[in-house]
Amino acid sequence: MKPFRIIGRSIRDAFKSVFRNFSLSMASILCATITLLVVAISLLIAGNVENATNNLKDELTIVVYLDKSASTDDADFIENSIKGIKDVDKVTYKSKEEWKTEMSEYNASFGTVFENYEQNPLMDSFTVTVKDVNSLERIATEIEEMDKVASANYGEDTVNTIISVFDVVEKVTIVVVISLIFVTAFLITNTIKLTIYSRRSEIEIMRLVGSSNIAIKLPFVFEGFIIGVLGSLIPVIVTIYGYIIAYERLGGHIISDLIKLIPPYNFVFLVSLVIVGLGALIGMVGSLMAVRKYLKV
Protein backbone atom coordinates (compact mmCIF):
# COMPACT_ATOMS: atom_id res chain seq x y z
CA MET A 1 0.00 0.00 0.00
CA LYS A 2 2.77 2.41 0.91
CA PRO A 3 4.27 2.59 -2.58
CA PHE A 4 0.85 3.32 -4.05
CA ARG A 5 0.25 6.13 -1.58
CA ILE A 6 3.65 7.59 -2.38
CA ILE A 7 2.94 7.38 -6.12
CA GLY A 8 -0.51 8.90 -5.61
CA ARG A 9 1.00 11.73 -3.61
CA SER A 10 3.65 12.29 -6.25
CA ILE A 11 1.07 12.55 -9.03
CA ARG A 12 -0.98 14.97 -6.96
CA ASP A 13 2.07 17.10 -6.20
CA ALA A 14 3.09 17.01 -9.85
CA PHE A 15 -0.31 18.31 -11.02
CA LYS A 16 -0.31 20.97 -8.31
CA SER A 17 3.07 22.16 -9.34
CA VAL A 18 2.21 22.25 -13.06
CA PHE A 19 -0.63 24.62 -12.25
CA ARG A 20 1.18 26.56 -9.54
CA ASN A 21 3.89 27.64 -12.00
CA PHE A 22 1.42 27.81 -14.82
CA SER A 23 3.09 30.40 -17.02
CA LEU A 24 6.35 28.51 -16.87
CA SER A 25 4.70 25.14 -17.44
CA MET A 26 2.82 26.73 -20.32
CA ALA A 27 6.08 27.72 -22.01
CA SER A 28 7.32 24.15 -21.77
CA ILE A 29 4.00 22.72 -22.90
CA LEU A 30 3.93 25.09 -25.85
CA CYS A 31 7.45 24.17 -26.85
CA ALA A 32 6.58 20.49 -26.59
CA THR A 33 3.47 21.18 -28.68
CA ILE A 34 5.46 22.83 -31.46
CA THR A 35 8.09 20.10 -31.44
CA LEU A 36 5.55 17.31 -31.48
CA LEU A 37 3.53 19.08 -34.17
CA VAL A 38 6.58 19.13 -36.41
CA VAL A 39 7.32 15.51 -35.55
CA ALA A 40 3.71 14.53 -36.26
CA ILE A 41 3.69 16.25 -39.64
CA SER A 42 7.08 14.75 -40.47
CA LEU A 43 5.86 11.31 -39.55
CA LEU A 44 2.71 11.71 -41.65
CA ILE A 45 4.78 12.85 -44.62
CA ALA A 46 7.53 10.30 -44.08
CA GLY A 47 5.02 7.48 -43.85
CA ASN A 48 3.43 8.57 -47.09
CA VAL A 49 6.74 9.08 -48.85
CA GLU A 50 7.81 5.61 -47.82
CA ASN A 51 4.51 4.25 -49.03
CA ALA A 52 4.69 6.18 -52.30
CA THR A 53 8.25 5.10 -53.05
CA ASN A 54 7.20 1.54 -52.48
CA ASN A 55 4.28 1.96 -54.85
CA LEU A 56 6.41 3.86 -57.33
CA LYS A 57 8.86 1.01 -57.27
CA ASP A 58 6.26 -1.23 -58.88
CA GLU A 59 5.53 1.37 -61.53
CA LEU A 60 9.09 2.31 -62.28
CA THR A 61 10.35 0.53 -65.35
CA ILE A 62 13.21 0.79 -67.77
CA VAL A 63 12.15 0.79 -71.41
CA VAL A 64 14.77 -0.78 -73.65
CA TYR A 65 14.59 -0.19 -77.40
CA LEU A 66 16.54 -2.43 -79.69
CA ASP A 67 18.39 -1.42 -82.82
CA LYS A 68 16.43 -1.87 -86.01
CA SER A 69 19.02 -4.37 -87.13
CA ALA A 70 18.43 -6.63 -84.14
CA SER A 71 17.26 -10.10 -85.02
CA THR A 72 15.02 -12.35 -82.96
CA ASP A 73 18.10 -14.23 -81.78
CA ASP A 74 19.67 -10.95 -80.72
CA ALA A 75 16.49 -10.13 -78.83
CA ASP A 76 16.57 -13.48 -77.03
CA PHE A 77 20.22 -13.00 -76.16
CA ILE A 78 19.61 -9.49 -74.82
CA GLU A 79 16.62 -10.65 -72.83
CA ASN A 80 18.72 -13.31 -71.11
CA SER A 81 21.54 -10.85 -70.45
CA ILE A 82 19.14 -8.40 -68.84
CA LYS A 83 17.68 -11.14 -66.67
CA GLY A 84 21.20 -11.89 -65.50
CA ILE A 85 21.71 -8.39 -64.09
CA LYS A 86 21.45 -8.02 -60.32
CA ASP A 87 18.18 -6.58 -58.93
CA VAL A 88 16.25 -7.08 -62.17
CA ASP A 89 12.76 -8.24 -61.44
CA LYS A 90 10.84 -8.88 -64.67
CA VAL A 91 11.56 -8.49 -68.35
CA THR A 92 8.69 -8.25 -70.81
CA TYR A 93 9.18 -8.28 -74.55
CA LYS A 94 6.98 -6.25 -76.86
CA SER A 95 7.56 -6.38 -80.60
CA LYS A 96 7.14 -3.33 -82.82
CA GLU A 97 3.98 -4.92 -84.27
CA GLU A 98 2.47 -5.19 -80.82
CA TRP A 99 3.34 -1.56 -80.12
CA LYS A 100 1.66 -0.57 -83.37
CA THR A 101 -1.60 -2.34 -82.65
CA GLU A 102 -1.62 -1.15 -79.09
CA MET A 103 -1.04 2.47 -80.05
CA SER A 104 -3.60 2.36 -82.85
CA GLU A 105 -6.14 0.99 -80.45
CA TYR A 106 -5.32 3.62 -77.90
CA ASN A 107 -5.85 6.44 -80.38
CA ALA A 108 -7.24 6.11 -83.90
CA SER A 109 -5.14 8.99 -85.22
CA PHE A 110 -1.99 6.92 -84.53
CA GLY A 111 -3.42 4.32 -86.88
CA THR A 112 -3.76 6.83 -89.72
CA VAL A 113 -0.25 8.07 -89.12
CA PHE A 114 1.16 4.54 -89.23
CA GLU A 115 -0.61 3.91 -92.56
CA ASN A 116 1.61 6.53 -94.17
CA TYR A 117 4.65 4.37 -93.49
CA GLU A 118 5.57 1.43 -95.62
CA GLN A 119 7.58 -0.16 -92.83
CA ASN A 120 6.73 -0.13 -89.16
CA PRO A 121 8.64 2.89 -87.82
CA LEU A 122 8.56 1.55 -84.27
CA MET A 123 11.17 -0.54 -82.50
CA ASP A 124 11.11 -3.81 -80.61
CA SER A 125 11.35 -3.23 -76.88
CA PHE A 126 11.76 -4.75 -73.47
CA THR A 127 10.11 -3.41 -70.38
CA VAL A 128 12.27 -4.09 -67.33
CA THR A 129 11.03 -3.78 -63.76
CA VAL A 130 13.57 -3.64 -60.93
CA LYS A 131 13.56 -4.72 -57.31
CA ASP A 132 15.17 -1.57 -55.93
CA VAL A 133 14.53 1.98 -57.14
CA ASN A 134 18.05 3.00 -56.32
CA SER A 135 19.48 0.48 -58.79
CA LEU A 136 17.54 1.94 -61.72
CA GLU A 137 20.42 4.03 -62.96
CA ARG A 138 23.02 1.28 -62.71
CA ILE A 139 20.83 -1.26 -64.50
CA ALA A 140 19.88 1.20 -67.24
CA THR A 141 23.52 2.03 -67.92
CA GLU A 142 24.45 -1.64 -68.02
CA ILE A 143 21.71 -2.41 -70.53
CA GLU A 144 22.54 0.58 -72.67
CA GLU A 145 26.10 -0.69 -73.05
CA MET A 146 24.88 -3.96 -74.57
CA ASP A 147 25.21 -4.65 -78.29
CA LYS A 148 22.18 -3.93 -80.49
CA VAL A 149 20.50 -1.86 -77.79
CA ALA A 150 19.41 1.54 -79.06
CA SER A 151 18.44 3.03 -75.73
CA ALA A 152 17.45 2.20 -72.16
CA ASN A 153 15.37 4.90 -70.52
CA TYR A 154 13.53 5.39 -67.30
CA GLY A 155 12.03 8.63 -66.10
CA GLU A 156 15.58 9.53 -65.14
CA ASP A 157 15.15 13.18 -64.34
CA THR A 158 11.85 12.93 -62.54
CA VAL A 159 12.85 9.92 -60.50
CA ASN A 160 16.25 11.33 -59.65
CA THR A 161 14.69 14.61 -58.61
CA ILE A 162 12.03 12.92 -56.53
CA ILE A 163 14.54 10.70 -54.77
CA SER A 164 17.00 13.50 -54.06
CA VAL A 165 14.26 15.86 -52.89
CA PHE A 166 12.94 13.21 -50.54
CA ASP A 167 16.46 12.69 -49.32
CA VAL A 168 17.07 16.35 -48.55
CA VAL A 169 13.64 16.79 -46.97
CA GLU A 170 14.28 13.76 -44.79
CA LYS A 171 17.66 15.01 -43.61
CA VAL A 172 16.45 18.53 -42.90
CA THR A 173 13.47 17.18 -40.99
CA ILE A 174 15.68 14.94 -38.87
CA VAL A 175 17.95 17.86 -38.00
CA VAL A 176 15.03 20.16 -37.19
CA VAL A 177 13.27 17.54 -35.11
CA ILE A 178 16.37 16.65 -33.11
CA SER A 179 17.11 20.31 -32.39
CA LEU A 180 13.53 20.90 -31.34
CA ILE A 181 13.62 17.89 -29.06
CA PHE A 182 16.74 19.27 -27.40
CA VAL A 183 15.22 22.71 -26.96
CA THR A 184 12.08 21.19 -25.46
CA ALA A 185 13.99 18.93 -23.09
CA PHE A 186 16.08 21.92 -22.04
CA LEU A 187 12.99 24.05 -21.37
CA ILE A 188 11.40 21.28 -19.37
CA THR A 189 14.62 20.89 -17.40
CA ASN A 190 14.41 24.57 -16.59
CA THR A 191 10.78 24.37 -15.54
CA ILE A 192 11.52 21.46 -13.23
CA LYS A 193 14.55 23.29 -11.88
CA LEU A 194 12.28 26.11 -10.80
CA THR A 195 9.85 23.69 -9.22
CA ILE A 196 12.71 22.12 -7.32
CA TYR A 197 13.81 25.56 -6.23
CA SER A 198 10.35 26.61 -5.11
CA ARG A 199 9.99 23.39 -3.15
CA ARG A 200 13.46 23.27 -1.66
CA SER A 201 12.31 23.62 1.95
CA GLU A 202 9.80 20.86 1.41
CA ILE A 203 12.54 18.67 -0.05
CA GLU A 204 14.81 19.47 2.89
CA ILE A 205 12.16 18.35 5.34
CA MET A 206 11.37 15.25 3.31
CA ARG A 207 15.01 14.27 3.50
CA LEU A 208 15.15 15.00 7.19
CA VAL A 209 12.16 12.85 8.09
CA GLY A 210 13.40 9.96 5.97
CA SER A 211 11.71 10.03 2.56
CA SER A 212 13.44 7.67 0.19
CA ASN A 213 15.22 9.17 -2.79
CA ILE A 214 12.65 7.75 -5.15
CA ALA A 215 9.82 9.33 -3.17
CA ILE A 216 11.61 12.68 -3.38
CA LYS A 217 12.33 12.43 -7.10
CA LEU A 218 9.05 10.94 -8.27
CA PRO A 219 6.91 14.13 -8.24
CA PHE A 220 9.37 15.85 -10.57
CA VAL A 221 9.47 12.95 -12.98
CA PHE A 222 5.67 12.95 -13.05
CA GLU A 223 5.68 16.69 -13.61
CA GLY A 224 7.86 16.26 -16.71
CA PHE A 225 5.62 13.44 -17.86
CA ILE A 226 2.49 15.59 -17.46
CA ILE A 227 4.07 18.49 -19.35
CA GLY A 228 5.10 16.16 -22.18
CA VAL A 229 1.68 14.54 -22.43
CA LEU A 230 -0.15 17.89 -22.28
CA GLY A 231 2.18 19.07 -25.04
CA SER A 232 1.14 16.15 -27.22
CA LEU A 233 -2.61 16.89 -27.06
CA ILE A 234 -2.81 19.43 -29.87
CA PRO A 235 -0.43 17.49 -32.15
CA VAL A 236 -2.56 14.38 -31.69
CA ILE A 237 -5.75 16.25 -32.53
CA VAL A 238 -4.09 17.80 -35.57
CA THR A 239 -2.77 14.41 -36.62
CA ILE A 240 -6.10 12.64 -36.42
CA TYR A 241 -8.46 15.31 -37.76
CA GLY A 242 -5.97 17.00 -40.03
CA TYR A 243 -5.01 13.84 -41.79
CA ILE A 244 -8.52 12.50 -42.13
CA ILE A 245 -9.73 15.81 -43.59
CA ALA A 246 -6.72 16.10 -45.90
CA TYR A 247 -7.19 12.54 -47.05
CA GLU A 248 -10.82 13.10 -47.90
CA ARG A 249 -10.26 16.47 -49.58
CA LEU A 250 -7.52 15.03 -51.77
CA GLY A 251 -9.47 11.90 -52.55
CA GLY A 252 -6.79 9.61 -51.26
CA HIS A 253 -3.99 10.63 -53.59
CA ILE A 254 -1.84 13.60 -54.53
CA ILE A 255 -0.81 14.98 -57.94
CA SER A 256 -1.85 11.85 -59.82
CA ASP A 257 -3.37 8.47 -59.14
CA LEU A 258 0.18 7.25 -59.06
CA ILE A 259 0.88 8.65 -55.57
CA LYS A 260 -1.66 7.12 -53.24
CA LEU A 261 -2.00 8.29 -49.63
CA ILE A 262 -2.04 5.86 -46.74
CA PRO A 263 -5.63 5.30 -45.54
CA PRO A 264 -6.17 7.24 -42.27
CA TYR A 265 -7.33 4.48 -39.98
CA ASN A 266 -4.75 2.83 -37.89
CA PHE A 267 -2.14 5.07 -39.51
CA VAL A 268 -3.25 8.21 -37.61
CA PHE A 269 -3.58 6.26 -34.37
CA LEU A 270 -0.14 4.80 -34.78
CA VAL A 271 1.34 8.25 -35.36
CA SER A 272 -0.62 9.64 -32.36
CA LEU A 273 0.73 6.89 -30.16
CA VAL A 274 4.26 7.71 -31.21
CA ILE A 275 3.62 11.41 -30.51
CA VAL A 276 2.22 10.86 -27.02
CA GLY A 277 5.02 8.42 -26.22
CA LEU A 278 7.65 10.81 -27.48
CA GLY A 279 6.10 13.70 -25.50
CA ALA A 280 6.11 11.66 -22.30
CA LEU A 281 9.67 10.54 -22.96
CA ILE A 282 10.99 14.06 -23.62
CA GLY A 283 9.23 15.27 -20.48
CA MET A 284 10.68 12.58 -18.28
CA VAL A 285 14.17 12.90 -19.73
CA GLY A 286 14.00 16.68 -19.20
CA SER A 287 12.92 16.31 -15.59
CA LEU A 288 15.45 13.58 -14.87
CA MET A 289 18.19 15.91 -16.10
CA ALA A 290 16.93 18.59 -13.72
CA VAL A 291 16.64 16.15 -10.84
CA ARG A 292 20.16 14.84 -11.43
CA LYS A 293 21.60 18.30 -11.64
CA TYR A 294 19.69 20.24 -9.00
CA LEU A 295 18.45 17.65 -6.55
CA LYS A 296 21.42 16.40 -4.64
CA VAL A 297 20.03 13.44 -2.76
Add this chain to the structure above:
Amino acid sequence: MKFIELKNVNKTYSTGVTALADLSVTIDKGEFVFVIGHTASGKSTFIKMLYREEKPTKGSVIVGGVNVAKLRNGRVYKLRRKIGVVFQDFKLLPKLTVYENVAFALECLGVSASEIKPKVLKAIEIVGLKEKTRSFPHQLSGGEQQRVCIARAIVNEPKLLICDEPTGNLDPDTSKEIMKVIENINKELKTTVIMATHDKEIVNRMKKRVLLIEHGVLTGDYLKGSYKSHEAV
Protein backbone atom coordinates in the same frame (compact mmCIF):
# COMPACT_ATOMS: atom_id res chain seq x y z
CA MET B 1 22.64 0.01 27.30
CA LYS B 2 24.87 1.45 24.63
CA PHE B 3 22.91 3.24 21.92
CA ILE B 4 25.36 5.61 20.29
CA GLU B 5 29.07 5.05 19.99
CA LEU B 6 31.58 7.31 18.26
CA LYS B 7 35.07 5.88 17.91
CA ASN B 8 38.03 8.05 16.95
CA VAL B 9 35.93 10.28 14.76
CA ASN B 10 37.72 12.84 12.62
CA LYS B 11 36.00 15.29 10.36
CA THR B 12 37.90 17.50 7.95
CA TYR B 13 35.73 19.50 5.57
CA SER B 14 36.70 19.88 1.94
CA THR B 15 37.85 23.40 2.81
CA GLY B 16 40.58 21.89 4.98
CA VAL B 17 38.93 22.88 8.28
CA THR B 18 39.14 20.12 10.86
CA ALA B 19 35.90 20.31 12.80
CA LEU B 20 36.28 17.15 14.88
CA ALA B 21 39.50 15.49 15.99
CA ASP B 22 39.76 11.96 17.36
CA LEU B 23 36.45 12.14 19.17
CA SER B 24 35.21 9.07 21.06
CA VAL B 25 32.10 8.89 23.20
CA THR B 26 29.27 6.52 24.08
CA ILE B 27 25.69 7.46 24.91
CA ASP B 28 23.15 5.07 26.41
CA LYS B 29 19.51 4.59 25.57
CA GLY B 30 17.27 7.13 27.24
CA GLU B 31 20.04 9.57 28.14
CA PHE B 32 19.73 13.33 27.96
CA VAL B 33 22.98 14.88 26.78
CA PHE B 34 23.98 18.50 26.21
CA VAL B 35 26.75 19.33 23.78
CA ILE B 36 28.39 22.65 24.57
CA GLY B 37 31.36 24.65 23.34
CA HIS B 38 32.36 27.93 21.77
CA THR B 39 31.09 28.90 18.38
CA ALA B 40 32.84 26.96 15.60
CA SER B 41 33.99 24.35 18.09
CA GLY B 42 32.28 21.55 16.16
CA LYS B 43 28.93 21.04 17.96
CA SER B 44 26.83 21.09 14.82
CA THR B 45 29.34 18.87 13.06
CA PHE B 46 29.03 16.36 15.90
CA ILE B 47 25.24 16.45 15.58
CA LYS B 48 25.41 16.07 11.80
CA MET B 49 27.48 12.90 12.19
CA LEU B 50 24.59 11.30 14.05
CA TYR B 51 21.93 11.73 11.39
CA ARG B 52 24.45 11.28 8.61
CA GLU B 53 24.19 14.78 7.20
CA GLU B 54 27.98 14.60 7.11
CA LYS B 55 30.24 11.57 6.98
CA PRO B 56 33.31 11.31 9.22
CA THR B 57 36.66 11.45 7.46
CA LYS B 58 37.91 8.78 9.84
CA GLY B 59 36.42 6.63 12.56
CA SER B 60 33.04 5.04 13.08
CA VAL B 61 29.66 6.39 14.17
CA ILE B 62 27.36 3.68 15.43
CA VAL B 63 23.72 4.56 16.00
CA GLY B 64 21.40 1.78 17.14
CA GLY B 65 23.85 -0.88 16.02
CA VAL B 66 24.38 0.56 12.53
CA ASN B 67 27.67 2.10 11.45
CA VAL B 68 26.29 5.28 9.98
CA ALA B 69 29.69 6.23 8.55
CA LYS B 70 29.47 3.31 6.15
CA LEU B 71 25.82 3.78 5.24
CA ARG B 72 25.29 4.12 1.50
CA ASN B 73 23.55 7.32 0.37
CA GLY B 74 20.55 5.37 -0.85
CA ARG B 75 19.94 3.92 2.61
CA VAL B 76 20.31 7.05 4.72
CA TYR B 77 16.55 7.51 4.73
CA LYS B 78 16.15 4.38 6.86
CA LEU B 79 18.29 5.97 9.57
CA ARG B 80 16.41 9.25 9.35
CA ARG B 81 13.12 7.54 10.07
CA LYS B 82 14.44 6.55 13.49
CA ILE B 83 15.71 10.04 14.34
CA GLY B 84 13.89 13.28 14.97
CA VAL B 85 15.76 16.51 14.30
CA VAL B 86 14.99 20.01 15.55
CA PHE B 87 16.86 23.16 14.52
CA GLN B 88 17.18 26.74 15.56
CA ASP B 89 15.36 27.87 12.43
CA PHE B 90 12.05 26.12 12.44
CA LYS B 91 11.87 24.84 8.88
CA LEU B 92 8.08 24.82 8.85
CA LEU B 93 6.14 24.90 5.59
CA PRO B 94 4.38 28.29 5.61
CA LYS B 95 1.38 27.23 3.55
CA LEU B 96 0.50 24.30 5.79
CA THR B 97 -1.32 24.42 9.11
CA VAL B 98 0.16 23.06 12.33
CA TYR B 99 -1.63 19.78 11.79
CA GLU B 100 -0.51 19.56 8.16
CA ASN B 101 3.08 20.40 9.00
CA VAL B 102 3.24 17.56 11.50
CA ALA B 103 1.32 15.18 9.23
CA PHE B 104 3.69 16.00 6.37
CA ALA B 105 6.44 13.94 8.02
CA LEU B 106 4.25 10.84 7.91
CA GLU B 107 2.59 11.56 4.57
CA CYS B 108 5.83 11.56 2.68
CA LEU B 109 6.63 8.18 4.16
CA GLY B 110 3.41 6.83 2.68
CA VAL B 111 1.60 6.30 6.00
CA SER B 112 -2.18 5.97 5.57
CA ALA B 113 -4.43 8.86 6.55
CA SER B 114 -6.20 6.81 9.20
CA GLU B 115 -2.88 6.05 10.89
CA ILE B 116 -1.65 9.61 10.53
CA LYS B 117 -4.47 11.33 12.40
CA PRO B 118 -4.10 9.81 15.90
CA LYS B 119 -0.31 10.03 15.75
CA VAL B 120 -0.35 13.69 14.74
CA LEU B 121 -2.92 14.64 17.38
CA LYS B 122 -0.90 12.85 20.05
CA ALA B 123 2.32 14.59 19.04
CA ILE B 124 0.61 17.97 19.04
CA GLU B 125 -0.80 17.25 22.47
CA ILE B 126 2.61 16.28 23.84
CA VAL B 127 4.06 19.65 22.83
CA GLY B 128 0.99 21.44 24.21
CA LEU B 129 -0.42 22.97 21.04
CA LYS B 130 -3.86 21.37 20.99
CA GLU B 131 -5.58 24.75 20.67
CA LYS B 132 -3.57 25.79 17.61
CA THR B 133 -4.00 22.75 15.40
CA ARG B 134 -5.49 24.77 12.54
CA SER B 135 -3.21 27.79 12.77
CA PHE B 136 -0.63 28.64 10.17
CA PRO B 137 3.02 29.16 11.20
CA HIS B 138 2.83 32.96 10.73
CA GLN B 139 0.03 33.05 13.27
CA LEU B 140 2.25 31.47 15.93
CA SER B 141 4.90 32.82 18.30
CA GLY B 142 8.49 31.62 18.02
CA GLY B 143 8.07 29.23 20.92
CA GLU B 144 4.91 27.81 19.43
CA GLN B 145 6.59 27.33 16.08
CA GLN B 146 9.39 25.44 17.78
CA ARG B 147 6.79 23.23 19.45
CA VAL B 148 5.42 22.36 16.02
CA CYS B 149 8.92 21.38 14.94
CA ILE B 150 9.31 19.18 17.97
CA ALA B 151 5.93 17.59 17.31
CA ARG B 152 7.01 16.89 13.74
CA ALA B 153 10.29 15.43 14.98
CA ILE B 154 8.61 13.00 17.37
CA VAL B 155 5.50 12.11 15.40
CA ASN B 156 7.11 8.99 13.97
CA GLU B 157 8.14 7.93 17.50
CA PRO B 158 11.90 8.09 16.99
CA LYS B 159 14.36 6.49 19.38
CA LEU B 160 16.58 9.55 19.18
CA LEU B 161 15.78 13.25 19.26
CA ILE B 162 18.55 15.53 18.07
CA CYS B 163 18.33 19.27 18.69
CA ASP B 164 20.78 21.85 17.37
CA GLU B 165 20.28 25.01 19.44
CA PRO B 166 16.48 24.64 19.61
CA THR B 167 16.22 27.67 21.89
CA GLY B 168 18.68 29.81 19.95
CA ASN B 169 15.98 32.17 18.70
CA LEU B 170 13.83 32.25 21.82
CA ASP B 171 13.67 34.43 24.92
CA PRO B 172 14.59 32.85 28.29
CA ASP B 173 11.04 32.15 29.44
CA THR B 174 10.02 30.57 26.17
CA SER B 175 13.27 28.60 26.18
CA LYS B 176 12.37 27.22 29.60
CA GLU B 177 9.03 26.01 28.32
CA ILE B 178 10.57 24.39 25.29
CA MET B 179 13.08 22.62 27.55
CA LYS B 180 10.20 21.34 29.65
CA VAL B 181 8.66 19.84 26.53
CA ILE B 182 11.92 18.20 25.53
CA GLU B 183 12.62 16.92 29.02
CA ASN B 184 9.12 15.51 29.14
CA ILE B 185 9.68 13.65 25.88
CA ASN B 186 12.88 12.21 27.32
CA LYS B 187 11.14 11.11 30.51
CA GLU B 188 7.78 9.93 29.25
CA LEU B 189 8.66 8.48 25.85
CA LYS B 190 12.15 7.30 26.89
CA THR B 191 13.53 9.05 23.82
CA THR B 192 17.28 9.62 23.88
CA VAL B 193 17.93 13.37 23.56
CA ILE B 194 21.11 15.00 22.33
CA MET B 195 21.09 18.77 22.28
CA ALA B 196 23.71 21.29 21.21
CA THR B 197 23.32 24.64 22.93
CA HIS B 198 24.91 27.92 23.96
CA ASP B 199 22.41 28.53 26.72
CA LYS B 200 24.31 28.48 30.01
CA GLU B 201 21.25 28.94 32.14
CA ILE B 202 19.51 25.89 30.74
CA VAL B 203 22.55 23.67 31.08
CA ASN B 204 23.28 24.81 34.61
CA ARG B 205 19.71 24.39 35.77
CA MET B 206 18.96 20.98 34.25
CA LYS B 207 21.95 19.08 35.63
CA LYS B 208 22.21 16.60 32.76
CA ARG B 209 25.23 14.99 31.20
CA VAL B 210 27.34 17.57 29.39
CA LEU B 211 29.85 17.02 26.58
CA LEU B 212 32.26 19.90 26.10
CA ILE B 213 33.87 20.28 22.69
CA GLU B 214 36.78 22.67 22.18
CA HIS B 215 38.32 23.11 18.74
CA GLY B 216 36.86 19.80 17.67
CA VAL B 217 38.25 17.91 20.66
CA LEU B 218 36.11 16.42 23.39
CA THR B 219 37.67 18.00 26.47
CA GLY B 220 34.99 17.32 29.04
CA ASP B 221 32.30 14.75 29.80
CA TYR B 222 30.44 15.61 33.02
CA LEU B 223 27.52 13.75 34.50
CA LYS B 224 25.12 16.25 36.05
CA GLY B 225 27.40 18.85 34.60
CA SER B 226 27.15 22.56 34.17
CA TYR B 227 29.00 25.43 32.58
CA LYS B 228 30.52 26.18 35.95
CA SER B 229 32.34 22.89 35.90
CA HIS B 230 34.50 24.36 33.19
CA GLU B 231 35.69 27.92 33.60
CA ALA B 232 36.95 28.34 30.03
CA VAL B 233 33.49 28.29 28.55
